[in-house]
Amino acid sequence: MDGHESLTERFEERRSHLRSVAYRMLGSLSEADDALQEAWLRAGRADVTKVENLGGWLTTVVARVCLNMLRSREHRREDPLDGQVAHPVVQPESGGDPVREAELADSVGLAMLVVLDTLAPAERLAFVLHDMFSVPFDEIAPMIERSPAATRQLASRARRRVKGGGTVPAADLARQREVVGAFLAATRGGDFDALVTLLHPDVVLRADKAVIPSPEPIVVSGAQVVAKGAMAAMERALATEPALVGGRVGLAMAPLGRLRLVLAFTVTDGGITEIEVIAEPDRLREVDLAVLDA
Structure with missing residues (x-):
C-alpha cells in the first residue's frame, strides 16, 4: 500500500473523530465538512512518508484549517456592512443536514456551543483540543505560535469562561x-x-x-x-x-x-x-x- 492509499484509509477511519474536532471548533456542521474537505486537500499535497502518528497529524491539519476559518470569521464580525449590526454568533448555514446537526448540537450541549463561540480563536483551539480531545499543550502551541506555557494559560482562561465565575452559594x-x-x-x-x-x-x-x-x-x-x-x-x-x-x-x-x-x-x-x-x-x-x- 502506497502513502496516498494509507492516507486515504486513515482519513476515512478517523473521519468521525475529525468531524467532531471541526464541529466543536466551528459550531456548524456545514463549516465542519468544509474544513474536512480543505484538510483533505492539504493532506493530499503533503509528504506523509515520515509522519509517525498519522492520526494525530490529521487532527493537527484539521485544527489549523479551523483556526484559519475562525480568524476569518472574527475579521468579518469586526467589519460589519454599513448599517448592519454584527451578530454575536454565526448564522446557520443552509444546505446542511438539520437532523445530524441537531444530534451534534445535543451531544456537545447548546450552552457549551454558545460559550465556545464567545472565545477568541486561539482560546477556543487550546480549550477544545486539550480539554475535549486531550491533545498535549506542546502539540497545540505551534499551531497558534505560542509557547506551551502560554497555550496552557489560554486554555485556562477559556475554561474559566466556560465554567463561569459566579459566587452564588x-x-x-x-x-x-x-x-x-x-x-x-x-x-x-x-x-x-x-x-x-x-x-x-x-x-x-x-x-x-x-x-x-x-x-x-x-x-x-x-x-x-x-x-x-x-x-x-x-x-x-x-x-x-x-x-x-x-x-x-x-x-x-x-x-x-x-x-x-x-x-x-x-x-x-x-x-x-x-x-x-x-x-x-x-x-x-x-x-x-x-x-x-x-
Whole structure:
C-alpha cells in the first residue's frame, strides 16, 4: 500500500473523530465538512512518508484549517456592512443536514456551543483540543505560535469562561437549578398548572423589543399571565437549555447552538419573582453566559 492509499484509509477511519474536532471548533456542521474537505486537500499535497502518528497529524491539519476559518470569521464580525449590526454568533448555514446537526448540537450541549463561540480563536483551539480531545499543550502551541506555557494559560482562561465565575452559594444554585429546570419541563410539557405553581403570584416578566417585535419593551405581571406567555413558547423551549446567566441559573435558547434568546430568573423562597427575557443582539453580546455543570 502506497502513502496516498494509507492516507486515504486513515482519513476515512478517523473521519468521525475529525468531524467532531471541526464541529466543536466551528459550531456548524456545514463549516465542519468544509474544513474536512480543505484538510483533505492539504493532506493530499503533503509528504506523509515520515509522519509517525498519522492520526494525530490529521487532527493537527484539521485544527489549523479551523483556526484559519475562525480568524476569518472574527475579521468579518469586526467589519460589519454599513448599517448592519454584527451578530454575536454565526448564522446557520443552509444546505446542511438539520437532523445530524441537531444530534451534534445535543451531544456537545447548546450552552457549551454558545460559550465556545464567545472565545477568541486561539482560546477556543487550546480549550477544545486539550480539554475535549486531550491533545498535549506542546502539540497545540505551534499551531497558534505560542509557547506551551502560554497555550496552557489560554486554555485556562477559556475554561474559566466556560465554567463561569459566579459566587452564588451552592445551596442557592441547587435551588435555582431545581426551579428553573421545573419551569423548562413544564413549558415543554404544556403543564400550565405546574407553571403557575412555580411562579410567585406577583411575578414580573420583562422582555426586550426583539423578543416579540414591538416599539417598546414588554412588561407583564401575575402568575396566570406569565404562565400563558410561557405556554405560547412551547416550541422555543425544545431548543432551550439551562445555563449560568450572570452567575445564576437561567435558560438559553440556542437552536443548533446559535444563541437567540436568554431568560434570567430571580428565584426566592416564594418561587420565581422576576423573569427577564433578552433577545436584542447588542444585549446578548453583553450577557455573561457559562455552562452549568452536570
